[in-house]
Amino acid sequence: MKGQTRFGTKGKLAPQYIGPYDIIEKINPMAYQVALPLDMELMHNVFHASMLWDYLRDPLHVIKSTHVLLSDDYMYEERRNQIVNQRIKKLRNKDIPLLKVDWQNHGAIYVTWEREDDMKKKYPELFPLDPTFFSEEDV
Incomplete structure (x- = not known):
């Protein structure tokens, strides 16, 4: 194999x-x-x-199906539910601001760390016009 x-x-x-x-x-x-x-x-x-x-039946084992709305080309849009947390990842030569995002189209809790600049491009409505929205003190 x-x-x-x-x-x-x-x-x-x-x-x-x-x-x-x-x-x-x-x-x-x-x-x-x-x-x-x-x-x-x-x-x-x-x-x-x-x-x-053989599948051994267990009455406590219930599989829930989730319904996702698909477009005509069988794609769906991931929508963020909320920003849960934030942090700055420090590399040798630069700092990368990250956001922990809770996503909506999943049955269970699904959170990922996303780059802040990518999130600003995709979802500009999340960020107010104030540039000090995410300060160093909150991290």
């Missing part, structure tokens, strides 16, 4: 098993057709029985 990619990841830490997915059809005693998500639509959806594991 050297050099093979498995589920979009290359290397020995790639996931070997993914799921659970519903079985659509039993083709023969050893082959099953599985309902795969849209991001895996290029993968063949018929698997040998040895590649499938």
Whole structure:
């Protein structure tokens, strides 16, 4: 398996098993057709029985689906919910101001550190006209 990619990841830490997915059809005693998500639509959806594991039902294990509004070209816009925190990353020769942003289109809490100048370009309405909005004392 050297050099093979498995589920979009290359290397020995790639996931070997993914799921659970519903079985659509039993083709023969050893082959099953599985309902795969849209991001895996290029993968063949018929698997040998040895590649499938039984799913042990757990009443506490409930998978919630999230609905995302897509445009005509199947893209969606990430919208920031709020700026949670800020800091300045110090490198050898320069300082990079960073903002911790909470994003809206995710079911769970999803926060990332973004560069302040990138956020000012994408979302100018977040920043007031006052240049001292983010001062050194707040960091």
